[in-house]
Amino acid sequence: MSRTRRTPFRRSRQAQLLVGLLSAASVVVLDFFIVLACLPAIEASLGASKAELQLVLAAYAIANASLLVVGGRLGDLFGRRRVLIWGLATFAAATAGCAFATSPMALIGFRVLQGLAGAMTQPQVLGLLSVNFEPAQRGRVFNLYAASLGCAGIVAQLIGGALVNHLPVDQGWRACFLLSLPLCVVAMFFSRTARDGPGSPRQKIDAVGALLLSAALTGVCAFLILGREQGWPGWSFSVLGIGLASAALLWGWQALGARTGDERIVPAGILGTGRFWLSLLMILAFYGGVASFYFVLALELRVGDGFQPIQVGLFFAWMAAWFVGTSSSTVVKLRLGDRWAAVGLCTLAAGHVLMLVPPILAPGFGRVVAVAISCALQGIGLGCLMGPLMANALSRVRRDQASVGGGIAATTQQIGNSLGIAAVGLAYFSGTEAETSVLRAVAYFLMLLVVLVLLLRAAVRGAARTEAIATPLQARQ
Numbered sequence: 001m002s003r004t005r006r007t008p009f010r011r012s013r014q015a016q017l018l019v020g021l022l023s024a025a026s027v028v029v030l031d032f033f034i035v036l037a038c039l040p041a042i043e044a045s046l047g048a049s050k051a052e053l054q055l056v057l058a059a060y061a062i063a064n065a066s067l068l069v070v071g072g073r074l075g076d077l078f079g080r081r082r083v084l085i086w087g088l089a090t091f092a093a094a095t096a097g098c099a100f101a102t103s104p105m106a107l108i109g110f111r112v113l114q115g116l117a118g119a120m121t122q123p124q125v126l127g128l129l130s131v132n133f134e135p136a137q138r139g140r141v142f143n144l145y146a147a148s149l150g151c152a153g154i155v156a157q158l159i160g161g162a163l164v165n166h167l168p169v170d171q172g173w174r175a176c177f178l179l180s181l182p183l184c185v186v187a188m189f190f191s192r193t194a195r196d197g198p199g200s201p202r203q204k205i206d207a208v209g210a211l212l213l214s215a216a217l218t219g220v221c222a223f224l225i226l227g228r229e230q231g232w233p234g235w236s237f238s239v240l241g242i243g244l245a246s247a248a249l250l251w252g253w254q255a256l257g258a259r260t261g262d263e264r265i266v267p268a269g270i271l272g273t274g275r276f277w278l279s280l281l282m283i284l285a286f287y288g289g290v291a292s293f294y295f296v297l298a299l300e301l302r303v304g305d306g307f308q309p310i311q312v313g314l315f316f317a318w319m320a321a322w323f324v325g326t327s328s329s330t331v332v333k334l335r336l337g338d339r340w341a342a343v344g345l346c347t348l349a350a351g352h353v354l355m356l357v358p359p360i361l362a363p364g365f366g367r368v369v370a371v372a373i374s375c376a377l378q379g380i381g382l383g384c385l386m387g388p389l390m391a392n393a394l395s396r397v398r399r400d401q402a403s404v405g406g407g408i409a410a411t412t413q414q415i416g417n418s419l420g421i422a423a424v425g426l427a428y429f430s431g432t433e434a435e436t437s438v439l440r441a442v443a444y445f446l447m448l449l450v451v452l453v454l455l456l457r458a459a460v461r462g463a464a465r466t467e468a469i470a471t472p473l474q475a476r477q
Contacts, residue, residue, distance in 0.1 A: 020190025072407025126406025219243015326383025348381025
């Protein structure tokens with residue numbers, strides 16, 4: 001049994017499929033982070049204003065987050081492999097459009113299309129990973145999924161920075177977009193053998209629910225992303241009000257469907273299990289903490305500590321190396337067993353607490369060593385937690401609802417990112433001293449970790465009670 005676990009991808013078809021699905025997941029992350037390195041070049045090349053540069057980032061994030069559940073529903077209805085290929089082809093076309101854009105508004109429009117294509121792609125990846133790999137394989141599969149996303153984020157910034165620095169201004173940022181095209185081709189080629197798995201028996205889409213859901217998520221994400229960037233202007237609260245009103249209407253629309261038996265954008269019963277709700281709350285708390293802390297850490301290392309951008313990049317690359325090594329390690333998974341949550345949380349918390357020590361130390365070599373050790377501990381903790389959290393959530397979803405379940409989980413992750421950055425951004429930018437700001441950020445993150453521990457504990461206890469009740473009943477039947 002242990003030998004099978006150590007080599008879960010012996011079949012060539014499974015290995016190729018995994019390469020295709022991880023490439024599809026990575027390309028969506030790659031094109032979000034690579035733009036961060038391109039913004040100064042885009043500003044110089046296209047004459048973009050500060051507001052337009054914000055929209056180059058926000059348009060992608062908002063379009064992606066607002067339609068993830070809709071994209072997942074399309075996969076369950078019309079075939080996950082087919083929708084994945086459509087999404088990748090559309091993403092490639094939109095990426096080419098970004099690379100050859102001649103104005104800021106054209107670039108923003110293609111970024112919206114990229115976000116929509118990514119919303120078609122991401123849920124299918126999660127759904128197909130759940131359908132095409134056995135339960136014994138999924139732990140490692142989702143660890144590799146998390147590792148690939150982390151690699152994509154780091155590689156995007158390193159390669160993006162190199163291209164922008166070494167190519168002429170008008171060519172560097174365009175080359176960054178073109179970098180995604182080969183990855184799209186690889187993803188489409190190797191994903192073509194995926195099995196769709198069971199689908200929804202009713203072949204229709206809930207247009208009203210899709211509109212309300214998109215309006216709700218667009219309003220909330222626009223408020224969190226654009227509102228913070230622009231100092232919370234009055235229009236941002238109006239957008240939030242529209243989003244919350246749409247969410248209330250969606251809740252009523254879902255409840256009506258539950259009474260009448262009509263099909264809805266979120267299938268009846270998928271959110272009805274307490275364990276799935278707990279899993280979503282864990283994802284929300286965890287990613288809210290991750291995004292917020294690393295948003296502040298990047299600023300603090302550069303502004304508060306005076307590290308150069310290349311030094312900050314090396315710290316994050318060092319963290320990513322530990323993250324990838326832990327995420328993809330079968331030995332770590334087998335040794336930890338069910339203790340992955342406790343070990344990951346303790347290691348991650350130790351890394352964050354160590355960030356409080358460097359301000360006491362004299363600047364210089366000791367400071368660098370402390371930050372490096374802290375980053376290594378955080379990378380190990382993230383590697384223990386990220387994959388299993390997503391696998392834990394999707395294990396509660398029926399196979400015929402795998403893609404929409406993946407869409408809901410991915411949406412929760414995106415909202416957690418936005419909530420965390422918005423909340424900690426307020427604390428960080430309102431601080432009068434750098435040390436005070438980072439202390440607030442770390443305290444906020446650790447509070448979220450406490451919530452995560454409590455939710456994990458409740459989920460484990462609930463699962464144990466359910467299994468204890470279900471086993472005797474099944475035995476009698």
